[in-house]
Amino acid sequence: MPGKAPLVVVGDALLDRDLTGTAERLAPDAPVPVVADCAQRTRPGGAALTAYLAARDGREVTLITGLGDDPASAELRQLLSPELKLIELPLTGALPEKTRVLARGSPVVRLDRGTGRVREATEEAREALRPASAVLVSDYGRGAADSLRDALAERPPLVWDPHPRGGPPVPGTRLVSPARSEARAFADQEGNGNPLRDAARDAAALVRQWRVAAVAVTLGSSGALLSYGEHPLLVPAGAAHPGDTCGAGDRFAATAAGLLADGALVGEAVEGAVAAATEFVGAGGAGGVTHADSGPGSLTDSADARDLVTRVRATGGTVVAAGGCFDLLHAGHVGLLQAARRLGDCLVVCVNSDASVRRRKGPERPVNPLADRTRVLNALACVDAVAVFDEDTPERLLADLRPDIWVKGGDYSGADLPEAALLQEWGGQAVLLPYLDGRSSTALMARVREGAR
Template structure:
């Protein structure tokens, strides 16, 4: 299997993370104490590590690297994760230091200014670019992508090229399949190209994307729009807009790298450009929800979430750091109806975030019978996440939510239904950490089972299909 090759400027990112409870007497700035130092790859090196964690395909990083302490630390962080093909550089390794308190950056301090010192690209670097399944250019404006030898190699790359631009970087080479500027970068380049477009609506973004395709002579432009998703244009016709799933909390640092890395991996696997952009939007949203670049550690793994694969840990940490109340509720939520909506809205009103725990498909089948669920867990989660008063959704495999509650440890567990005066089964679990189980009013006559039975009585086709083994929940 051919490798994914990342070309660009490698940086060393350092987070100095501490706590702050007071201001200095001589200036209105916080005193940061109990500081912990966390190092990780940055720039093109971060993009390479993100890609390597998401694929079994070999990832090769081609980047200028100076001969100094910062470079040695960066080499150590990359070892065993990506194959590094270093090209000569002088001027010192670029180091970005962020001083952070909780989820917030207080100040960033930059040092180092590596300079590419190439006459021609080393043979190993030229070979891996030529033989790549796809190439990701992570331009951080440090001069790598402006070097004639690098540009010549990229123009003849063996696979599709994704170019993640930088305000101080070089223009993409004309053979690029996809360029991924953010909204501000797209506006700046379009204005410099003589196509200033006012506004940030989809019409303005689409006009800028078309202008960039003409200006750069590239195949397509995907303008990333943060929590609005991305707009993909091929230069003519209607653009494709890929909305993002809203993310509460999280660290957006590295989101652009994760988007570009995911798009390049999808193209390397044979996806068309539209499929690659859709995959990239989903991947970037998940990356931010899991804590962004700050969640990476020197072991090469992400910091463990409270519940695997759901991205709720950043949300819970943010709410608890602010002294807020975490509320959880649960159920099958098969065919979301007015009773569910009323209960969920009321539950959200009890605190500062609402996590909905839903039974997996196998769990629903064990509880409700072989014809259920009518809607898969993935689709049930998507529908719930679309509600403004739901902050996160967790799918659990067990028949009861006791295990997932022990990991989430909410302050309040809310259930809707006729439980008033009775001890909820989950109450004993909540008492272990001082949580409270409560009952919420429920709209009488609203249940998924009742909806299904009414549908059966009104539509004779449903029972017939069920007799034939093709009813809801029994098909492929």
């Protein structure tokens, strides 16, 4: 997005996996749940998630992190490379992986493996930091921040997101964002049983102890408490969501750093970060993160979209699907997709392939190739996944996904909606939603041609 300042993220990357299924019985050999029909979802974790979210905000992002020659590092590179610039620090050992097993959306167990730590800084990393005007540190205690501490001290970061195994931020950091439990541990003070008072005392102590400009203690559904050393400001969350809070701290840090980079005051940045983290949890947290490109890990084919559908159904959610060519995305399309998303808990957009569009629209179409169309659709906040079909109509794809609701634009009539009968086979419903008046790709192309004469 034009006008947004670039951001350099320094920190420890992880590879996160979610295995989501249902648990309806205990194992016969031990009193543990059997999680069946698991769908797997892989995504960036740790500093990589923070950087990824900042990039998805439309910002130019450079991530300085440790990566190795192991399979997890290779997979993370594939997830990140379309979105941001990577500067790699050498690892001793394999990239850390975190796998959550969830039953109907609730975590059952977490499995950790990989003990890799950053071995040393590189000159490339130092060169990237020297001119950087906006730096965010996400310190998970695996060596990335420590290896570059001298360079970070020369130009203190805008935001330092600390974690229990990490070290203190460098003096002069503008904003440090510990969670409540992290602030309690770092401050090492006796509590008095009043959580808000304890957070205020911890934040004030950490401002002095760390010699930083401000500390924002994140309080989950209660928002965040911002302290410059005294008279704290409580920034409440606009709503409370019961969703997955995994990754909310990364969303907070990425938003706060971005707003500060763009010139916001610290208070304004914290307010924006609380709102963004609240919305992030409401949209499914880290488990709802999707990828904009058609590379590995992106939701651009029916298999990956089916994983999303399985995950949503495991929590009793409603699956909505919408379809079309979406060649020249306009306000009518966006309004339709936003309305469709409000009908359920996830929205899968079924898109005609280039060959399918040519057969339906003629040899001059599509104007935009499939890769561009899917990228733009995935950038919309209301779209959870994009799946591509090569046939003239999406019946085969719909039979695979079996959505609860199928949405088409209001320029169709019932007679022109063959998918309606198909949806009835599994108890689904096809509906029409109106387009905004006067908005259509045909009209848009006609205006372009008229202007070119």
